[in-house]
Amino acid sequence: MTAATLTDAPTEPGLDPDTGKLGMWVFLASEVLFFGGLFVAYLYGRTHFPAGWAEGSRHTDVLLGTVNTAVLLTSSAAVALAVACEEDARQRRWTARLLALTAALGVAFLVLKGLEWHAEWREHLVPGPAFALHVAGAQQFFALYFVMTGLHGVHMICGIAALGVLARGRSRERAWARARQLEAAALYWHFVDVVWIFLYPLLYLVDRHG
Amino acid sequence: MAEARAATSGFARERRTIASAWVALLLLMLASLGSAYLRLGPGNMVAGLVIAGIKGAIVAWLFMRLRQAGALIRLAAVAGLGAWCLLLALSGVDYATRTLTPTPVQRPQQLLPAQAASEPR
């Protein structure tokens, strides 16, 4: 099963455009397992505490959640466009701006998330002795909610940092900010977006018609 | 000239796919939101996950360019999901068939005096 697309490898590492992409995809495979453990814990909770999950989900802010999802989807489209622009000679001037836009949307997402967390903190929805809801399992729901969105947030911060650095590097025509690095960073960003795509229904839309 | 037009049409086509994918994603998000307000019982979770699956597929297929990626890259994309499904499936065998007789566990603290019975933590 020789990989058809990979040109017969020169023994010099790093010259083949696909190595970076393949490396990032293998890393994303490990990240799927990394978040996967949390989704297994979530599914355990949802099957064993349906009432707690529904009650907990009703107390999340669905408006902010939906807006955040839209922001992240847009940022994903923006970075895809940036990669496309980088490959086209005449559109290359847009790349740096699109990368900056993506990073800005990422920051907006984190700001909204911060507001949401603050609201929940004020409503005593943070697991602890003073936890507001008394349905069995609601505390686990919010515990997992904070762990999952927290871990996702950390990945967002890494993504924003990478995109910011690449945007500056690209605007200064740096050698390390070429199509290959952009595509790898874009893949990572799309992955973080896909994780949120699954977090959104699982955390916000468990039982809205209650 | 032809090469330039081909380049622009290439980029134009790419831009169009990205734009349409973006719109589709937003619509699917709204659909997912709407489906949550319908009383579907367990169907809510299924609908939520199916729509999320479609959105994830769009992002992977178009934005992450799996469409024009080689077999190896697609294999790497699917490998993580496959391993996760193994974890879910086999631990699911245990959870689905485990006859559980639960008992509430009391944290072994000192016996509190009868009148100040604190509500369960």
Added chain:
Amino acid sequence: MAADTDAALSSGFRLLDAAASTQASRTDAIFLAMLLLCGTVALVLLVLVVFFVLKYRRGHAVDRTPPREMKSIEIAWTVTPLLVFFGVFGWAARDYITLADPPADALPVSVVAKQWMWKLQHRNGRREINELHVPLGEPVLLTMTSQDVIHSLFVPAFRLKQDVVPGRYTRLWFTATQLGEFPLFCSEYCGSEHSGMTGRVVVMSPSDYGRWLASGPAAPSMAQYGFALFRQLGCSGCHEARSTVHAPLLDGLYGRTVHLQDGRSLVADATYLRDSILVPARDVVAGFAPVMPSFAGQVTEEDLQALIAYIQSTSARDATP
């Protein structure tokens, strides 16, 4: 461990410990079969390797024309182990399944594992710490739970062990086939005194066991102790017939279906009674207000079992005409 048990147990070297339960003899049969099977495979390989190393040692003139690549031998040594493995799997699984469903008439003993001791209680209330007296030849069913971490009740002579998991009941049943005392260990790591959490199982003849059970310290039966607790904790204040508080009557409740406020209805079994004592707000009976305070933290595991035994005894009393 008491000195006398040392003397009894430090018998001479034997490949396998005494097989003292019906399960033990079956497990030993599988064990010896596997020992034989794997022993021969290991021996054959050892002999082959030594023979090849000697015969084909470098400098020793011998025919070394490279043999043909034989696919058949490779298929053979893949399929045969597979078939043998399926056989062993089936045999071992059959015995494991018998462990999973205890006989109906098994003698119930409730076991509570606590960091670093075993508390066992027979049906008539007789309590034991780190010791279990059982009759010879009768199946005994242990219903076990833990108050803190995961322990595991392990009786090597019976070839049996079962983890004791907090938050749920796990069961272990056996039928002793040999008189005498057998060591009992905790085999799931549970903290500092994990190696001290040992005890012994004493197998007695049924008549001796009956006498031992009756002659125990004049501990009140679980039901009587439960009734005393029922009054002492103030349950009778609300749940007695003549009480002014509007609370459900508990006489004869055990085994009846109960209709709850949120439309569900369930059978009032031990778990329901236990839940209602510790978390009353969860399953409120239809037509009653959730005013009952929780008794979590005020009742130990034994008190709960005693209260449940008392409520069970009320239905027995009413049943009699």
Added chain:
Amino acid sequence: MTTDTLPASYLDDGLTLRSWLATTDHKRIAILYALAITAFFFVGGAAATIIRMELATPAGDLVSNDGYNKLFTAHGVIMVWLFLIPSIPSVLGNFLLPLMLGARDLAFPRLNLLSWYLYVAGGLITLEALLLGGVDTGWTFYTPYSTMFSNTYVVLTLVGVFVTGFSSILTGLNFIVTIHTLRAPAMGWFKLPLFAWAMYATSLILVLATPVLAITTLLVCAERLFQIGIFDPAFGGDPLLFQHLFWFYSHPAVYIMVLPAMGVVSEIIPCFARRPVFGYDSMAYAILAIASVGFLVWGHHMFVSGQSLAASMTFSLLSFIVAIPSAIKVFNWTATLYKGSIRLDAPMLYALGFVGLFTIGGLTGLFLASLALDVHLTDTYFVVAHFHYIMVGGTVMAYFGGLHFWWPKATGRMYPEVWARIAAVLVFVGFNLTFFPQFILGMEGMPRRYHAYPPQFQVLNLLSSAGAGVLAIGYLMPLVYFAWSLARGKAAGANPFGAKGLEWQARSPPPTHNFDAPPVVPAKVYDYHADEPEAEPVP
């Protein structure tokens, strides 16, 4: 020994500390790993020595029970995560993979250096946790003990494990991309040496299983610090959920430990038997089968933990199936010796020792896979003996064999043959003396992790402790004569053993860019001929 015309070897190419600590040369990073791993091996070994001294007597009289619990936890954590898992992939794999593929370096050289720093950081955090007061949960960290009842440095140790885990993931990633993209032009997949196949399969497991360990440690830390209630039964959490997540990683982890050892043995036996490996294709498929089926069997650690009957039977059946590829490999190694021209050099002694001990380890695994026997044997010393036969009898023997086999290539000097053979025999004898009695202890029902045990188990425990002494001597000898060999070992040519891999076409020690002239990929892999007179080693 570099003639003046050829460029300097990788050892002489820059002697400053910075040239070592900031190197991206896979060979230097392998040496850095070797030093760090040897240090951790002897820390873990010290803990094992004290445990064996304590167990020489039934009463717990050498260390307190808490002390004993912290010792066996330290032994477990250090040996599993800081020695066994990185040993062959990070030391031999890093050094040899590019050489075997005919490449100049790994696909991501800088990422390789980052892996080493992550490994050392994780190791130091774990060591700091042990020095501050140790952790007493066992390397398995079972909840609710590790989350609710242990008041030792659980979180700090788990952070150390978490960081070391990422070092493994990045090494796995590096190997997968290297094997896919940097193979020499003429080297198709079925001309790869089996060591490279083993690295590939191990890397698949490293990348797909280690993240689940990372998330599990994160959840245990969250549970300990914020009582999130996922694993705590008081909130309705499930301790078995932890066991599922933990063993989903930890069983593939034992294949991470044994697959590289199989790769090393598959290189040594053909070389010293002068015969191509028997059934190369089935060996390669067996390696991939072990890696993939290895993900399906983790439940056999939970037969008595309260898992459902159906799940236990499923996992038992799958555990029998995963034993088939290992059986195939053992049969193939044995068949490779047929009509060979065998020389029992030190690497061959270690390799044959591996085949013997791994066979016993694998067969006893079948005892534990059969349900009824596992009810009696699990959590006893039978299990301790089983996994030591695979990890110590298997991986450590193969690691030592690999060290001896490629030592001339890495240092340009020969190790002292006679001393090396004595050490190999001592390790084999000491190992069997230490761990075979533990099988019998397990049969008689001595539970694991016991600080004090009933007197009827003393005879075998004493024998085991004595054996541990012999084993310790066997492990110390290589340290001595390898150091001696560095100073005054005989100069080794490019191919002292007449082996067939690409790595033997480079000089010993190889230059930083590995090959002076592009290596020639042979038509057939393992092209050994037992019937021809022995070719004299290439200068």
